[in-house]
Amino acid sequence: MKITWRDSADPAVYEEARVGRLFNHRRPQRFPLAVVKATSEREIVDAVKLAIEKNCRVAVRSGGHALAGWSVRDQSILIELGEYKHLEVDPGSRIARASPSLTGKELNDVLVKEHGMMFPAGHCPEVGLGGFLLQGGNGWNCRNWGWGCERVKAVDVVTATGELLHCNAAQNRDLYWAARGSGPGFPGVVTQFHLELIPYRKLGFRSSGYVYPIRLYREAFDWVLSITPGFDGDTQILAVSYYPEGIDELCFFVSFLAMKHSPEEAEEALRPAQDSRPDGAMTEWFCQEDSLENQYSIEGKLNPEGHRYCSESAYICNDADVPAVLEDACKDLPHKKSYTLWYAVYPSSRRTLPDMAMSMRSDHYFALYAIWEDEKDDLRCQSWVANIIKKVQHHAVGSYLGDADFQVRQTKFWEDANAQRLMEIRREWDPQGTICGYLDKGDRSGAKGLENKHEFKL
Known part of the structure; x- marks a missing residue:
């Protein structure tokens, strides 16, 4: 080595x-x-x-x-682990064995082209499987397919004592439980994920999109919220506040991505949005032929390389006035490359989850990304993120590990019982704090782990 x-x-x-x-x-x-x-x-x-x-x-x-x-x-x-790349696919069992540094795009490029399958990895093409799956895996069509970690059938782990173990529901169950939602506090080093795959329906990958001027923010947001609960089960729904390429105006974009067996089924799935959409869209398209490759390209442009980033997230309370809670975040970006994002999580947010560490959810996932290039803008952009999340967090049940910074803000990332069990597992398997774990303020958490509580009272 x-x-x-x-x-x-x-x-x-x-x-x-x-x-x-x-x-x-x-x-x-x-x-x-x-x-x-x-x-x-x-x-x-x-x-x-x-x-x-x-x-x-x-x-x-x-x-x-x-x-x-x-x-x-x-x-x-x-x-x-950047040079540790390993992938084996068993088409018969629909199981892939993948190393943590493989990105979602690298994995799906092979699965789609060579095996006609896919895995609901991260949206951003550069995201590695390791961090994505350990923190839960808010990936493709999470509102219906569930979190990526739910499709982890086993993990191979090097423990804090240097022992290599295979962990699944039958053996080394505590480590398997923790690997699905612990985030960076996992008390070991995952060397391989065993992943359950999904058939890739290439002909039925189709999308509809509606770009509204920000002055129609409320109308567009109320509309997408109203149709989400009964919408098709193979359709990903999201909304983004951003500056589209070639448009020097802040816009609110509502997207529907249907993954169906055929174009006809996709059109049927997307029709309710088309028929109920508010007037006033600057640009729109209906049931346009699409692909996972094209979606990765879009995500790559939204998250450019070589930039400075600051992010935060929140699971907004189910009964909140979501457009009102997120209005300041969506109408005032600190830089034209920044954006805010809302994902529909319903109905995954309401079902009983498998027995795993991942447990924080609501109907509404919100994330904000300040993106800029010049160091002189650091304070302004970071302050924008801090000020927005300070307002939003009072209407949230908790946050998602993937878009968090424990050095800056304390909040809840798991249900209370899950958090307690997770920290006990960390102390049991790594009592000396050999694995760095959660990077809190001053990097003091060690074997103790992360405290799971809000900085404020709901």
Whole structure:
């Protein structure tokens, strides 16, 4: 395995190893003792044992897309998995075995083209499977297919003592339970996910879209909220406040992406939105032929590389006046590359979940992304995120791990019983806090884990 030590490497080589693969160009000022580029399970085991020998902590980087930079920790050995790429597909059982650093796009490029299947991975093409699945997996068509981690049938894990274990519902059940929703506090290093796949219905991948001027925000939002509860079960529904490419005006975009067996079924699914849409759309299309590849391209443009990011999220209370709660966030972006996002989560939000750590949800998922390029805009853009979420959080039941920063804000990420069990599992499997875990303010959480409570009272 290749090791880059901070105290002996060329500074430029060390800096590239430290933060070169981070998606967010707002780089953290934290410095691992060493970066290990692991290319196999054996090297991951060796890296954990090296950390134990050196009496230091272990940090892990899968895709490098966590905007808070959780993988970069002081006094740690960072296990960099970017060169550990592994994928096996069993078409008969519809199971894929994939390494954590594979991105959703890399996985689905193979599944769609070679096997006629897909996995509901992250929307942004650069998101690695490791962080995405550990934090729950709010991916493609989550409102109907559920969270990505629900389709994790097993995980292979290197424990904090350097032991390689297979974990599923029958063996090492606590680690399997925790791997589906623990986030960066998982007390081990996942080397492989065993994933249940979905048939990919290429001919039926079709979309409708309606771009409204921001002055029609309320009408458009009320409309999509009114039709979501009874809408087709294979259709993803979302709304974005953003500046569309080529339009120098803030807009509110409502999207419906249907994944059906045929174009005819897709048209039937999308027809209720077309027939009930409010007047005044600047641009619209109905049942347009689409594909997963095209959707990844759209997401890639919405989340450009080489930029500075700050994000937050909230699961809005089911009985809230959602358009009113999110109005300030949607009508006042700090930069023209920034955007806010609402996902319909109903009916997944109302069903009984499998027995797993992932447990925080509501009918409405909201996220805001400040995106900019110049360091001089850091304070302004970060302050915008903080001020918006300060208002919104009073109408939320909790947050999603994937768009959070524990250094900045404390809130709930799990139901109380799940949080208690998760922290107990962390302490049982990693009593010394060898695995870095949750990066809270001052990086003090250690083996104790993250406190699951709001900064305010609902």
